[in-house]
Amino acid sequence: MSTRLAPAHPPEAAGGSAPGGTLVEVSRLTKIYKVRPRLLSKPRPLTAVNDVSFAIEPGGTFGLVGESGSGKTTIARIIMGAETATTGSLRIADHHFGARHDDAGDAWRHRFLQPVLQDPHGALDPAMRIGRIIDEPLRVQRPLPDEKAYRARVADLLGQVGLPPAFADRLPGALSGGQRQRVAIARALALDPKLLVLDEPVSALDVSIQAQVLNLLKDLQDRHGLTYLLISHDLAVVAFMATRIGVLYLGQFMELGGRRSVLERPAHPYTQALIAAAEPALDQAVPVSGEIPSPLDPPLGCSFHPRCHKAQARCRVEKPLLRPVGPDHWAACHFAET
Ligand SMILES: Nc1ncnc2c1ncn2[C@@H]1O[C@H](COP(=O)(O)OP(=O)(O)OP(=O)(O)O)[C@@H](O)[C@H]1O
Ligand SMILES: [Mg+2]
Structure with a gap:
């Protein structure tokens, strides 16, 4: 257990680099929508993506996993240029994209990356x-x-x-x-x-067909040297494909790192619960219970604390920032196992 306070801004935004260099670098991305909870109510801010940084190495697969509404598609749409970030920036190869629209950059982006969507x-x-x-x-x-x-x-x-x-x-x-x-x-x-953005590419398919399509994607990646951003709510899909994994919860990374670190030494109770749910035979952790809170009223402190079996008083008031818990491995938990 560590009580060390994370710095307000980690030196190099945690997760913003990858061993083996980077083809895609997402830096401190935040997306706030204005939504009206009811027809006549005042618009309120909804933070769909909250200070997210990660990198994808050339030829690698970054697996973005999280429950419905955690911000996965919003991140994909920002990378594809279908949505602009509220703050933060993005580099793809040697092109930089800020929060403002960039027509020339978008034309380039449409050749460089392509989406494969769920349906x-x-x-x-x-x-x-x-x-x-x-x-x-x-x-x-x-x-x-x-x-x-x-x-x-x-x-x-x-x-x-x-x-x-x-x-x-x-x-x-x-x-x-x-x-x-x-x-x-x-x-x-x-x-x-050079880059495919795969947003739930197999979630509409029968499980037996999912493996065939994922194997095809792996073959194509090898043959063409493709780089993938793979989005799935299913940790098993991400575990099968990814070289690096980011676990999103209510727009924030709970854990981020190399595939083996995250899957074999999960440091965050949420990741541990996802792994336990994906492998019910393992009795490693208490599966996560309860509903994901509304992003319009996110919990104070750690956004996961209402569902966390490890939560203590500190978790209700102090938001944990991502901090290193191993080489190329970060977790946002006051009590992350290092
Ligand atoms: N255009 C929009 N206007 C307002 N709110 C939005 C908009 N798009 C997404 N949101 C909200 O942002 C949050 C993140 O949504 P997003 O679609 O990125 O989640 P997701 O992880 O892709 O979920 P799913 O697994 O259901 O596809 C949700 O609370 C969603 O309601
Ligand atoms: Mg989605």
Whole structure:
């Protein structure tokens, strides 16, 4: 048990660097929305993302895990340029993005990174043939000389995701969920991106299909040297894929670090509870109980304290900051095991 107070601002924002260099560096990102809890009530601030820093090494997979509403998609949307941060900054390769909109940077970003989202059904236009869905980004951004070239590129991309070329003529409605997600991945690869933002890429799929799609993503990562931001509420998915892991709770990192540190030596009671829930056979920790509090009325002190079996008086008044608990390993808990 440590009673050392974390500095108000960790020297290099905790988690802001990764062994092996960084392709993506997220620095002290905060996103505050104004929401009206009821139609006629005054807008109130909702902190969706609270001072989040992390880094992704080239060719690595950063796994962002957390319950619904913890801020995962908000972080992804800021990285993709679909949303601007309230404060904080972002570096992708050698491009820097601040809180202000940057058209030139956005154009570059659209080539450099591509999303693969949760709902393969909603993401694919039901009236468009698969071939056109896959080659559309090329037609818009990097046109090929003729139709034959498009057909060849589509056949190549379908092959890369394990689908036969004849799928180019089908409509999305004729495909299974797993096949649709393969099409979404093929489309994401069309412009040769370096970074894929995978927001719950398998959560709409049957468990048996999830492993196939995750293995495909691993193969593609190896073949193309891709870097992934992988978002999931499912720790098992993140554990299978990630090189580094960040555990989010109400917009803040509870724990952050290399995959093995976080999974084998979890320092935060919340991470310990997530691991216990993912592996019910293990009797390591008390599974987390109760509901996640409203982000409009976050608890004082440590945001996890109302659900924490280790909580003490200090946790109700003093917010723990991320502090080092090992090499490339941080936790935000006054009583984190080091
Ligand atoms: N455009 C918005 N306006 C107001 N509040 C928002 C907006 N987008 C997200 N939020 C709020 O921000 C918080 C974080 O939402 P976010 O979608 O990032 O969570 P998430 O971790 O992706 O959840 P899920 O697992 O359900 O997808 C939530 O409380 C959500 O209600
Ligand atoms: Mg989400």
